[in-house]
Amino acid sequence: MHPFERFLQNFIPLLEKKFTDVNKASWILETTGSQDAADLRSHLDAELKILLSDVKIYRDLMAWDQDPSLKDPLLKRQLNVLLRSFKQNQASPSLLEEISKKEATLAQSYAAFRADFNGKKVSENEIRDVLKKEKDASLRKMAWESSKQIGEILAPQILALVKCRNQLAISLGYSDFFQMQLDLQEVDRNWLLQLFDAFSKDSEKAFDSVLREIEEALSSRYGVSKKDLGPWSYSEPFGQEDPLDNEDLDHLVQGVDIVKASYLFYQQMGMDVQSILDHSDMLEREGKCQHAFCIHVDKRGDIRTLNNVKSSVKWLETVLHELGHAVYELYFDDSLPWLLREPPHMITTEAMALLAGRQAYRKNSLEKLVGNSKQKWIDIAEKSLRRRQLIFSRWVFVMTSFESELYSNPDQDLNALWWRLVEKYQKIKAPSNRQGKWDWATKYHIGLAPVYYFSYLLGEMFASMLQEAVSGKGKHFEFANPKTGQFLKRKLFSLGNSMSWSSLIEHAVGSPLNYHAWLSEFS
Numbered sequence: 001m002h003p004f005e006r007f008l009q010n011f012i013p014l015l016e017k018k019f020t021d022v023n024k025a026s027w028i029l030e031t032t033g034s035q036d037a038a039d040l041r042s043h044l045d046a047e048l049k050i051l052l053s054d055v056k057i058y059r060d061l062m063a064w065d066q067d068p069s070l071k072d073p074l075l076k077r078q079l080n081v082l083l084r085s086f087k088q089n090q091a092s093p094s095l096l097e098e099i100s101k102k103e104a105t106l107a108q109s110y111a112a113f114r115a116d117f118n119g120k121k122v123s124e125n126e127i128r129d130v131l132k133k134e135k136d137a138s139l140r141k142m143a144w145e146s147s148k149q150i151g152e153i154l155a156p157q158i159l160a161l162v163k164c165r166n167q168l169a170i171s172l173g174y175s176d177f178f179q180m181q182l183d184l185q186e187v188d189r190n191w192l193l194q195l196f197d198a199f200s201k202d203s204e205k206a207f208d209s210v211l212r213e214i215e216e217a218l219s220s221r222y223g224v225s226k227k228d229l230g231p232w233s234y235s236e237p238f239g240q241e242d243p244l245d246n247e248d249l250d251h252l253v254q255g256v257d258i259v260k261a262s263y264l265f266y267q268q269m270g271m272d273v274q275s276i277l278d279h280s281d282m283l284e285r286e287g288k289c290q291h292a293f294c295i296h297v298d299k300r301g302d303i304r305t306l307n308n309v310k311s312s313v314k315w316l317e318t319v320l321h322e323l324g325h326a327v328y329e330l331y332f333d334d335s336l337p338w339l340l341r342e343p344p345h346m347i348t349t350e351a352m353a354l355l356a357g358r359q360a361y362r363k364n365s366l367e368k369l370v371g372n373s374k375q376k377w378i379d380i381a382e383k384s385l386r387r388r389q390l391i392f393s394r395w396v397f398v399m400t401s402f403e404s405e406l407y408s409n410p411d412q413d414l415n416a417l418w419w420r421l422v423e424k425y426q427k428i429k430a431p432s433n434r435q436g437k438w439d440w441a442t443k444y445h446i447g448l449a450p451v452y453y454f455s456y457l458l459g460e461m462f463a464s465m466l467q468e469a470v471s472g473k474g475k476h477f478e479f480a481n482p483k484t485g486q487f488l489k490r491k492l493f494s495l496g497n498s499m500s501w502s503s504l505i506e507h508a509v510g511s512p513l514n515y516h517a518w519l520s521e522f523s
């Protein structure tokens with residue numbers, strides 16, 4: 001037996017125990033908001049990091065990586081996964097601690113802030129509510145400006161954090177933190193930036209036509225000329241979502257049991273999600289996390305989703321999305337080693353979740369999900385899906401370019417950079433009074449979920465490739481059928497993390513990740 005195999009026999013049970021405990025604490029925290037659970041999770045999380053930072057083990061792993069006698073592909077893949085997990089924990093412990101302290105303080109500042117709006121202190125949700133519903137353009141503008149007040153407080157904290165993260169990356173041999181994060185996720189920086197550049201050019205015409213439609217609708221909704229539409233005309237602070245038709249579409253789910261409809265939908269693909277729903281937490285409650293996620297607690301079948309289901313298309317999409325992550329985890333091949341019972345990257349599991357979520361806007365799927373008596377809304381939903389895709393892709397281009405530039409030169413005029421990118425990709429004109437402000441710092445992910453956004457768009461691209469692989473180019477394909485289910489299980493889910501995400505994509509659909517299927521679907 002190779003010494004690496006013997007090492008795995010001892011090490012994996014320790015890792016599995018710690019990993020499962022962290023997840024259990026997370027679940028209690030997210031479903032109750034309990035302070036004890038928060039303390040427990042951060043304690044267990046620190047222990048997990050210690051387990052993955054042992055210098056002697058890291059040296060052994062690196063030596064085994066050079067050993068030509070280690071040939072078995074599953075062993076080599078496990079070694080690769082462990083090397084990347086250990087590498088990021090090799091920096092100086094005091095620097096790692098400083099980073100997590102700064103992140104905790106930033107998260108607190110973010111949560112505690114209340115903006116001034118119209119003489120009142122308001123929460124972020126209250127501002128978002130105004131942007132969703134208010135028809136008066138000057139009130140909208142005021143609300144949008146309020147949403148940017150937090151930037152002044154967050155920006156210096158984020159900049160200090162960016163510099164620590166860069167210091168960490170440089171100490172591990174990378175040029176900056178952006179580079180490091182991508183490398184540890186098996187993503188090449190130049191490939192990514194060039195891909196998005198070409199993608200933005202090839203989808204620009206389609207985006208322009210959608211933008212014209214949106215600007216016309218918004219200018220008549222608010223009674224202002226097109227040139228007076230600003231970033232405050234969108235239904236949220238960043239112009240990342242389709243501002244049209246949102247409430248109208250909720251007619252689709254009137255009288256529909258969203259959870260039951262989703263269950264039946266997966267049933268038609270030969271995927272039984274009952275055990276997942278039995279472990280899930282589906283309805284709103286005091287103290288509970290207000291978002292949605294899927295968690296595979298032990299990587300041995302204890303899969304749960306958290307939702308806050310309301311009667312809206314958004315929640316139909318979300319339940320389908322989270323169950324998409326869940327079935328991916330449910331159908332890992334039983335013979336996979338524990339360490340490889342996970343997707344190789346967020347891209348592939350997001351692709352499944354996004355593909356499932358899209359069905360909440362697709363004619364053939366909607367007829368199954370909500371019945372066929374709502375034809376008028378079903379047609380509107382298909383159009384809105386195309387707008388949503390085009391708008392969101394532009395937002396990801398902004399975020400990705402901005403983060404790349406932020407980490408390569410944090411001392412530049414970041415607000416000017418931010419608006420240059422917003423104007424270039426989203427074509428939303430910068431208001432005249434934004435010089436010297438900190439608008440870039442108001443997006444949560446910049447400070448607290450760094451170098452993450454790009455995966456969503458890569459996931460959308462792969463989702464379209466999967467859609468094309470199961471349906472051919474036929475637009476009116478019935479997605480929910482046993483053949484789709486078999487394809488996904490056999491070609492995608494069952495393989496777990498037995499290969500890199502890019503090899504897995506080629507294995508599943510026969511070509512490397514690209515945006516052609518996405519373009520033919522949405523442009």
Ligand SMILES: [Zn+2]
Nearest residue numbers: 321325350353
């Ligand atoms: Zn997701």
